[in-house]
Amino acid sequence: MKGLFKSKPRTPVEVVRQTRDLLIYANRSSDTRESKREEKMSELSKLIRELKSILYGNSEAEPQAEACCQLTQEFFKENTLRLLITCLPKLNLETRKDATQVVANLQRQQVHSRLIASDYLEANIDLMDVLISGYDNTDMALHYGAMLRECIRHQTVARYVLESAHMKKFFDYIQLPNFDIAADAAATFKELLTRHKSTVAEFLSKNYDWFFAEYNSKLLESTNYITRRQAVKLLGDILLDRSNSVVMTRYVSSRDNLRILMNLLRESSKSIQIEAFHVFKLFAANQNKPPDIVSILVANKSKLLRLFADFKTEKEDEQFEADKAQVVREIAALEPRDRP
């Protein structure tokens, strides 16, 4: 590495250009002589590593703002990102990881106080389709997934993904048998539904029906323990966020939703029980409970009170105890409605 720097000190702009040239080469058909190709691919790996060390610094030097700025500008001036993304499957594992880190870093680089990556992605939003479809490919999923999560830091990009048909696919990706890929998809899903508050609130209001139908049946009632546990936790995060209060009110007025949450409360897993409680409390605390919610709570009053009697978190949690006390008060005070 050191020798490389000393023999030919390339400017950041040159590094980007050379990378681009080699990416174009790599993307073309591979009928060049094998040895030559190998050489070029190895040069490409070196270049991408150099991009990374300009952006992140290395053991000898901190990154230079000016160099990062030049690099970013040159990178987005032409279609380098698209080339890099489409070329990624042709690179070796270490280079893929370097490329992922480069792409991640570029999303945050400001040029003249603008995130030019955001502008680029807006104009090339179809790249998101490529990244998301990565979850169908065991080899690419983790790399594309990591890039995707960085890209949805930009609100416009997140909005595109939320409103695209891809959103439905996530319900399946989260449950892929490969644990590492499923976990990555879950992390992206969570990011999509929590990062940009106003966009999320808008999305949930517009897509309430299908989204929560899927959420309930595929995630909360999944046979997969990890899916249920993540889903009920995320549901709590979503509903407890003040920006989603309209959605929350709607959610806690449905008896189907209440039934599902009560089933989760009965799970043998403590972690799921606790997370389920954080959603259940919203049903109980709702001051305008619809009659059918009240009747379910009344019908299960003694069971619920018994459950809460020795319902504890592993460690002391004042907030939890306070919430529990309030829920118990609410439920205890419920009386069967007089028949009209």
Added chain:
Amino acid sequence: MAQHEGEASPRVQYPLNSEAYRILDEIGVGVSAIVYKAECLPMNSALVAIKSIDLDQSRADLDSVLREVKTMSLLSHPNILRAHCSFAVDHRLWVVMPFMSAGSLQSIIGSSFPDGLPEPCIAIVLKETLNALSYLHDQGHLHRDIKAGNILVDSTGTVKLADFGVSALIYESNTSSGTSGSSSSSSLMLTEVTGTPYWMAPEVIHSHTGYSLKADIWSFGITALELAHGRPPLSHLPPSKSLVMKITKRFRFSDYEQSRSEQSPKFSKSFKDMVASCLDQDPSKRPSADKLLKHPFFKNCKNSEFLVNKVLSGLASVEQRFKESKIRRSLSIKNTDDDGDEEENEESSMGEIIKQRRISGWNFKEDVLELDPVFPSETETLSPPRRQVRFAAEPIIRDPSNESSSDNPGSSSQSVEGVQELHDEHTNEHAGSLAVAVPEGTQLSAQIGVSLAHLDRDGVVRMLRGLTRSLYDQRRAVGLMLTILTGQEEVSREDQLLQENERLKMELEQEKKKTSEMEMEMEFLSLQISRGSTSAASRQSGE
């Protein structure tokens, strides 16, 4: 192209359902994980090791586990044990890994080399480990748990560093959850320390590599001693001190009374020099993994065949050794009376557990290649501290006057150490008065972070956390100065309560552990009785 590619690309897809595997034997246990030897039926019954992690029992922040597993599956190096695949089996996570038939170095030493390995073998093992470490560090990852128990060998003498990141992670968060307020704050702390550099700002990555990579080098040095002596360094301790007793029991030094200095084997100059460089108190003076690889000690290193001949031949099987170590463990529990602080082995590998990394102050005697703990305050040994402790405890500012009197450190050194261990919440009678409750601070800043959600939340939270910590630092520093000047300890009400709280918690812990030990002992005794006769207890394993 990069030499790793050959390994990485044609990755054989192992089946992702439990029915495809047949479990043969248990080869390791931990707090929330069990390791099995198993065969993969659709693959001609190829042998694998399966680590089964209980996700429900380990109240870990699930997100951190997920992140760690992802990171692990992107590592590819001939000296790193890479998982074949991982999948969920009800509330357990199964991580399917290559089966390393000779087991861990710790288990090998335990059964065949109680006084340590021959030096040429040490060199092979350490060199391979360094290759792995160099790769990890190059990627910006820390191993965080280098020790003989995590270095595995297969039948061909290939050495692989096992990344037990998942279990370590679960373990840490498990213990830290005891004192932190809400789940959100504990997850924040974890994120901060275990986060992958991808998402961190460059300067964070930098301070990350700045000193914590060197923590791995330290552990590497301790591992070298472990391989050389057959056990981690802890001799020449005054056995009278109960504190020390506890440490020695943890390290299972049944022979701590014997002076081992005379019989200590002769080691080469280059070996001693290499170890000494790793054990420099100043992290910045420790060499990097890359640099260590160029050390003369690793020149003319023998090959794996040598390891097979010298070490592996005649070795009992992994499962057999595991069973024996289980029996030894129950025996040793019988022998320790008041030893309430001993944890069950949380590391899966092969049995007993060693926590040499928990001790921060050492005095390395290069001539005899031995290392004495300078003053491990109980904080670090009694209760497993959370990760920050190691980072914080790393740069020990030592009062020069203490250097010499390592065996009997004065109380002032204790206070100095207390200040270093800012982030440790598991405090005790000695250091307790100087303890700082970090979680509250974290929670606070986390709340502020939430209310400022529209700003750069991560950045703000990080900054506030930094501020909180610095406030605590300063407060403690002032308290310490007052203590020194007035000769009295300035104990605030809050600290007193904390202290009391900690003490009670610890008592409870000890009681719990005693109970479980008694239970184990009973189990062991009934096992003994059922066996009836005396001979070969170890061979008659399970049914």
